[in-house]
Structures are given as C-alpha cells and as structure tokens.
Amino acid sequence: MTAPAVPHHRIGLVVPSSNVTVETEMPALLGRHAGATFSFHASRMRMHTVSPEELRAMNAQRGRCVDEIADAGIDAVLYACLVALMAQGHTDGRGEHDHVERAVVDQLADRGLAARVTSSAGALVTALTALGASRIALVMPYLRPVAELVVGYLEAEGFTVADWRALEVGDNAEVGCIAGDRVLGAARSLDLTGADALVLSACVQMPSLDLVQRAEDELGLPVLSAATAGAFTLLRSLDLPVDLPGAGGLLRLDSPVGAR
The missing domain is CATH 3.40.50.12500 (Rossmann fold)
Incomplete structure (x- = not known):
C-alpha cells in the first residue's frame, strides 16, 4: 500500500x-x-x-x-x-x-x-495568547526609544510587561551577531516574579533559536522568541x-x- x-x-x-x-x-x-x-x-x-x-x-x-x-x-x-x-x-x-x-x-x-x-508582530501576540500569558518579560536588541515602542505596543494589546531589557544595538547587521551569552545574561537579569512567559528575543534578527529550550529549562517558565x-x-x-x-x-x- x-x-x-x-x-x-x-x-x-x-x-x-x-x-x-x-x-x-x-x-x-x-x-x-x-x-x-x-x-x-x-x-x-x-x-x-x-x-x-x-x-x-x-x-x-x-x-x-x-x-x-x-x-x-x-x-x-x-x-x-x-x-x-x-x-x-x-x-x-x-x-x-x-x-x-x-x-x-x-x-x-x-x-x-x-x-x-x-x-x-502579529505572531508574537497570537503565540502569547495561545500560551495564556498576560504578564510577560522581554529581551530586545533595540535602542531604548525603539524598545519602549515595542513595550507600549504589547501593553496596548492587553499584556502587562513586567520587566524588559534593551541591548541598545541600532545597527541591524550587528543585531544578527549578538552573542547568545549576552542574550541569556539579559534574561537572567530580569525580575520574572509572576511572569507567565519570557520573550527571549523580540526580534527575528537577534539569534536565539539555540537558547529557547535552554532558557525554558533553566528559568522554569514558557520561553519563546519572535522566530x-x-x-x-x-x-x-x-x-x-x-x-x-x-x-x-x-x-x-x-x-x-x-x-x-
């Protein structure tokens, strides 16, 4: 057959x-x-x-x-x-x-x-909703003024951003070269008290795929990325x-x- x-x-x-x-x-x-x-x-x-x-x-x-x-x-x-x-x-x-x-x-x-x-942008909103997450934390590569726009957007979509880190990289080519240890270090510095989920990379250019499962296992809450x-x-x-x-x-x- x-x-x-x-x-x-x-x-x-x-x-x-x-x-x-x-x-x-x-x-x-x-x-x-x-x-x-x-x-x-x-x-x-x-x-x-x-x-x-x-x-x-x-x-x-x-x-x-x-x-x-x-x-x-x-x-x-x-x-x-x-x-x-x-x-x-x-x-x-x-x-x-x-x-x-x-x-x-x-x-x-x-x-x-x-x-x-x-x-x-829509996928991140959809995924957080599917996880039942209302209180979230973010790691982003952006300069602070741009990162604040992302925080405001997600809050306007109904999420509470409990804590966030911006790595202050403005050159998009450099964003693609950000080391994983730096991303994980930013995640570890967050106050995750009461958070339902962590967005490890709120950017499709900042590499994070190899870090998502590792961070989820270490931090004990759902971890996702733009990817x-x-x-x-x-x-x-x-x-x-x-x-x-x-x-x-x-x-x-x-x-x-x-x-x-």
Whole structure:
C-alpha cells in the first residue's frame, strides 16, 4: 500500500535587507516537522539602521516584495520584521500588524492567491495568547526609544510587561551577531516574579533559536522568541500540528502528553 504523500508548503518571507537570521531559524524550525515539508522564498526591503525613519521607509517597500513572493505561488507569508510594525502603533483600534496582514491578504487575492498571512508582530501576540500569558518579560536588541515602542505596543494589546531589557544595538547587521551569552545574561537579569512567559528575543534578527529550550529549562517558565512565535502561527494557519522538538513548550502544544 502506497504511503500518503507528505504535504509541501511554500513559505514567502518578507524581510529587511540586513536580516540574516530569519532565513536560517525558520527553515531550521519547520524542518523539524514530521508531517510536512517546506520551502522558503524571500523578498527584501532595504533597511540597515533600526530607527523610526528607516522602518517607515522599509514598510513603504511592502507592495513590491509581496508581488515578488506572489510570483512563487506561496501558500503562506511571514512579514518578518516585528519592530517595523510595532513602531507604527495602533490606529482605528487595531494594531499595525492587523492593518498590514489584511493589506497583504488583499494584495495576494488580487493575484489570485489565497495564502495565509501573518507578521512577526502579529505572531508574537497570537503565540502569547495561545500560551495564556498576560504578564510577560522581554529581551530586545533595540535602542531604548525603539524598545519602549515595542513595550507600549504589547501593553496596548492587553499584556502587562513586567520587566524588559534593551541591548541598545541600532545597527541591524550587528543585531544578527549578538552573542547568545549576552542574550541569556539579559534574561537572567530580569525580575520574572509572576511572569507567565519570557520573550527571549523580540526580534527575528537577534539569534536565539539555540537558547529557547535552554532558557525554558533553566528559568522554569514558557520561553519563546519572535522566530518560534512565527513558526507556531504559520503551522496553525496551515492547519498543521504544532509539534517541533527542542524549541520550547510553545512548539510542543500538540505533542502527546509528556513529550514536551
């Protein structure tokens, strides 16, 4: 008897031009899935310094990037720059991630594609909600004024940010080179009293994939990152089980009891 074919999904990534991490961590994560295979198709928006001005200029390139990945016939999209959306705040009672995700859905529909769409910003909100987390702690690479925008955005989404650390790195290329020991050191310095979850990297450019399970085991609470939240939301949007080993409890939510 022939075994059923394993489904394959094409994932479109819209990333800042200086980002080198999401195209490493996302394939590494989804490559652990036992029931599907994935390919990744990226388009890049020019951005080097994480400043409000460059983030706005980067977001203005969204239309071109979505058209480019649409040509690949993608099944799902991750708009992979968390701070680019959170820095824009909320309008009409909705976060910028909601506005952008709907705009991308509409643009793809005009091309005849019914792809699932999420953003790193929206994925983090979705993942924290799925964990039942209301009181959270954050580690971010950003300069303090930008980090404060992220804190404000998450609080406007209904979360209480109990404590946070900003590593004060403005050059996005340098963010991709931040050492794991520095990230873990920042996490260990947080006051996690009463926290429901720790976001170890609120940025898809700051490497953290190898640290998530280690931090969760050490600190004794759910630990996630922008990357693991993105993988979680992509899997859910594609109606695939969330069961990826070695990257924290968020990505074992559909695993058998005791397997996390």
